[in-house]
Amino acid sequence: MLPRKLDSGICINNFRASGVRNEEYGVAIIMNDEVCETAGVFTKNSIKSGSVIVSMNNIKNGFQAVVANSGNANACIRDSVRNAREMCNITANELDIPAKNIGVASTGIIGRELNLKKIRELIRTATSRLSNSWEGSRDAAKAIMTTDTKIKEISLEYEDIKIGAICKGSGMIAPNLATMLCFITTNANLSRETLQNELRNSVENSFNMLTIDNEMSTNDTVILMSDKSEDCDVEDFRYLLNYATIELAKMMAKDGEGATKFIQVEVRNAETLNKARIGAKRIASSALVKTAIYGENPNWGRIIAALGSIIEFDFYKTDIIFKSNGRSAKIVENGNVMDINDAKEILRGNEIEIIVDIKQGKFSATAFGCDLSPEYIRINAEYN
Amino acid sequence: MLPRKLDSGICINNFRASGVRNEEYGVAIIMNDEVCETAGVFTKNSIKSGSVIVSMNNIKNGFQAVVANSGNANACIRDSVRNAREMCNITANELDIPAKNIGVASTGIIGRELNLKKIRELIRTATSRLSNSWEGSRDAAKAIMTTDTKIKEISLEYEDIKIGAICKGSGMIAPNLATMLCFITTNANLSRETLQNELRNSVENSFNMLTIDNEMSTNDTVILMSDKSEDCDVEDFRYLLNYATIELAKMMAKDGEGATKFIQVEVRNAETLNKARIGAKRIASSALVKTAIYGENPNWGRIIAALGSIIEFDFYKTDIIFKSNGRSAKIVENGNVMDINDAKEILRGNEIEIIVDIKQGKFSATAFGCDLSPEYIRINAEYN
Numbered sequence: 001m002l003p004r005k006l007d008s009g010i011c012i013n014n015f016r017a018s019g020v021r022n023e024e025y026g027v028a029i030i031m032n033d034e035v036c037e038t039a040g041v042f043t044k045n046s047i048k049s050g051s052v053i054v055s056m057n058n059i060k061n062g063f064q065a066v067v068a069n070s071g072n073a074n075a076c077i078r079d080s081v082r083n084a085r086e087m088c089n090i091t092a093n094e095l096d097i098p099a100k101n102i103g104v105a106s107t108g109i110i111g112r113e114l115n116l117k118k119i120r121e122l123i124r125t126a127t128s129r130l131s132n133s134w135e136g137s138r139d140a141a142k143a144i145m146t147t148d149t150k151i152k153e154i155s156l157e158y159e160d161i162k163i164g165a166i167c168k169g170s171g172m173i174a175p176n177l178a179t180m181l182c183f184i185t186t187n188a189n190l191s192r193e194t195l196q197n198e199l200r201n202s203v204e205n206s207f208n209m210l211t212i213d214n215e216m217s218t219n220d221t222v223i224l225m226s227d228k229s230e231d232c233d234v235e236d237f238r239y240l241l242n243y244a245t246i247e248l249a250k251m252m253a254k255d256g257e258g259a260t261k262f263i264q265v266e267v268r269n270a271e272t273l274n275k276a277r278i279g280a281k282r283i284a285s286s287a288l289v290k291t292a293i294y295g296e297n298p299n300w301g302r303i304i305a306a307l308g309s310i311i312e313f314d315f316y317k318t319d320i321i322f323k324s325n326g327r328s329a330k331i332v333e334n335g336n337v338m339d340i341n342d343a344k345e346i347l348r349g350n351e352i353e354i355i356v357d358i359k360q361g362k363f364s365a366t367a368f369g370c371d372l373s374p375e376y377i378r379i380n381a382e383y384n
Numbered sequence: 385m386l387p388r389k390l391d392s393g394i395c396i397n398n399f400r401a402s403g404v405r406n407e408e409y410g411v412a413i414i415m416n417d418e419v420c421e422t423a424g425v426f427t428k429n430s431i432k433s434g435s436v437i438v439s440m441n442n443i444k445n446g447f448q449a450v451v452a453n454s455g456n457a458n459a460c461i462r463d464s465v466r467n468a469r470e471m472c473n474i475t476a477n478e479l480d481i482p483a484k485n486i487g488v489a490s491t492g493i494i495g496r497e498l499n500l501k502k503i504r505e506l507i508r509t510a511t512s513r514l515s516n517s518w519e520g521s522r523d524a525a526k527a528i529m530t531t532d533t534k535i536k537e538i539s540l541e542y543e544d545i546k547i548g549a550i551c552k553g554s555g556m557i558a559p560n561l562a563t564m565l566c567f568i569t570t571n572a573n574l575s576r577e578t579l580q581n582e583l584r585n586s587v588e589n590s591f592n593m594l595t596i597d598n599e600m601s602t603n604d605t606v607i608l609m610s611d612k613s614e615d616c617d618v619e620d621f622r623y624l625l626n627y628a629t630i631e632l633a634k635m636m637a638k639d640g641e642g643a644t645k646f647i648q649v650e651v652r653n654a655e656t657l658n659k660a661r662i663g664a665k666r667i668a669s670s671a672l673v674k675t676a677i678y679g680e681n682p683n684w685g686r687i688i689a690a691l692g693s694i695i696e697f698d699f700y701k702t703d704i705i706f707k708s709n710g711r712s713a714k715i716v717e718n719g720n721v722m723d724i725n726d727a728k729e730i731l732r733g734n735e736i737e738i739i740v741d742i743k744q745g746k747f748s749a750t751a752f753g754c755d756l757s758p759e760y761i762r763i764n765a766e767y768n
Contacts, residue, residue, distance in 0.1 A: 044693075045689060045692040045693050046692045046693075046695065046696040047688055047689065047691075047692030047697075047699050073685070075685070075689075076685055076688055076699055076719070078719065078720075109685060110685025110686070110688065110689060111684060111685040111688070111716075111721055217689055218688075218689050218692065287671075287760075288764055291760070291761050291764035291765045292764065292765065294761065295765025297765065301459070301460055301493060301494025301495045302494070304431055304460055304495070304602075305429060305431065305494060305601060305602050307431075308431030309428075309429050309430075313430065313431075315431050315460055316462065332495075335460070335462065336462075337495055372761060373761060374758035374761050374762070376671075376675070377675050377678065377756055377757060377758050377761070378758070380671070380672055380675035380676065380679070381675045381676065381678050381679025381681065
């Protein structure tokens with residue numbers, strides 16, 4: 001049985017959300033009536049936004065609300081931590097809850113002063129619009145967008161467990177998450193330790209397998225809040241959380257800056273899980289593979305060179321398969337090159353799957369990415 | 385005293401060279417009257433061209449000649465090793481020297497059959513044109529070009545030590561060398577072990593600090609041949625070899641596929657040499673930094689995020705300086721952002737130097753790269 005789709009976005013059960021924007025910033029708020037059991041995964045970049053530092057500090061208290069802004073990363077400025085605390089204080093005041101139970105996240109340009117006066121106004125307006133509705137969730141999702149072109153949200157139910165989530169991220173997505181914000185709500189009655197473990201593992205299979213341009217931001221934040229209203233089996237929760245985070249990772253890959261094609265790379269039958277993971281990510285992040293897919297050019301040599309640059313394998317045992325739109329073409333079988341015309345046809349699709357079966361073990365992993373187009377360069381040459 | 389430029393290319397002393405091309409392939413030959421003391425550095429990619437495998441095997445015998453082809457990588461085809469041996473045999477026959485004293489190198493598309501009949505014809509023509517002249521060296525340099533737009537060669541003299549070199553490489557240049565071929569001749573009377581150590585160290589500071597698009601090829605080859613005619617001090621040789629390989633690395637960076645600007649990144653005062661090296665390379669290979677430079681956009685936040693993704697440092701102690709055309713602008717000082725208008729002006733130059741002084745130790749390293757332009761994508765979407 002597949003999870004059932006809900007019409008709530010992040011606003012499952014009693015969760016409320018809202019979002020507002022002006023020309024410069026966006027602000028989203030997500031809240032619950034009670035303090036939630038809370039787990040979080042944050043950027044591994046040694047240079048962290050003050051917002052990340054404050055959230056990492058507050059998370060042990062559990063969050064009742066999260067406030068997030070777009071338009072400014074609140075990073076590499078001296079007042080960064082103070083700004084983040086002040087965002088929590090303003091939100092605490094408006095919502096009449098303790099500041100220590102508030103998470104904060106930021107995304108946008110690095111090293112520019114944050115205009116707290118404007119942020120305060122937006123937090124006030126967002127507070128007044130909090131709503132337990134799909135619309136509230138959508139407004140929140142819109143408010144945190146930067147170069148995203150599409151709203152990213154999901155809400156699912158499986159064995160009475162609910163998960164709602166919104167996220168943003170399109171450029172800079174890379175190993176160890178990057179300029180991505182993801183907020184997840186659930187009703188699963190699990191301990192903080194269990195939620196933290198499950199979130200960490202789920203991120204390894206989803207957001208950490210996502211690569212747009214190999215960058216890692218100062219601001220990456222994934223927060224999971226549970227109202228604990230539903231007793232559940234941890235296996236069921238794991239299934240649902242993995243399902244949701246992989247769907248969100250795919251949405252981000254499809255919305256990669258300048259992307260014209262979504263690329264999914266599976267390395268099959270590696271000796272270890274780590275080899276499968278780094279192999280799949282290496283292929284999905286290869287500039288030469290990405291430009292070949294953009295050019296609809298089945299250049300399997302680049303796939304092999306990319307994989308060989310990071311793991312040992314025997315090319316003469318290897319199969320390479322391209323898939324799209326339900327069609328499939330084996331372009332390499334046991335190191336023998338097959339007809340490439342089918343593969344060329346398949347590469348005309350918008351969603352390309354590359355399977356590299358190296359037949360050396362039993363571990364497989366899938367990475368998500370997109371092609372590299374001139375549009376990526378246009379966006380990033382101009383972004384200020 | 386700086387090294388003196390010679391007008392010989394690779395043809396120092398008695399070294400002879402030649403190069404020929406047809407529509408499909410190019411072939412270059414470099415040879416000496418005697419077997420040379422020979423050192424080599426080869427790709428670390430686990431998938432190696434047969435040409436690399438055969439050279440790695442023959443090198444212990446010393447090379448009297450090297451034969452190199454462009455147009456086909458001789459990689460990921462079952463006959464790859466046999467093809468490489470056959471190229472040595474053909475060359476041995478033509479030059480009347482043992483095949484075991486011949487090095488072989490290939491560059492071009494992966495996974496396509498090599499037409500040995502055509503290669504044989506080109507080797508014959510090249511043999512007939514061998515010449516101890518700058519022209520012979522230039523023909524050889526031209527014959528190994530692929531997407532290169534410029535001939536890359538150097539010849540220098542310092543304290544009676546001579547070094548001549550030709551190389552090719554423009555795309556795929558990345559950590560651990562990539563689709564680069566470099567042939568170096570010298571008269572330095574040093575043992576094979578010393579030549580090997582010096583070559584290895586020199587490659588670490590030059591070709592391995594070069595990044596165009598983070599790819600690593602199946603074919604990278606650097607070969608150093610000495611006729612041992614000049615007794616010398618190893619320190620002098622080291623100085624000259626480093627000088628030559630860094631100049632060649634810069635030539636390759638400047639000829640990066642689609643490059644409009646050369647970028648040199650120095651990380652200063654890191655705790656360890658390795659941290660300085662990986663930090664400088666990380667910045668020089670960041671797609672976001674490269675597109676910012678393409679757009680002449682002094683987005684120092686991307687520099688900090690790239691560096692922070694790979695090493696720990698204190699932003700509030702860090703200086704960032706941009707240099708070009710003899711002008712210099714400090715855009716960040718101890719984590720404080722200075723005026724960016726000077727930096728904008730400087731980024732209009734064609735050769736950009738970025739210095740990131742993290743003031744944590746005494747080790748510095750420099751990486752070489754180029755910007756990322758839409759032209760890179762055009763070249764690589766179409767290359768077949």
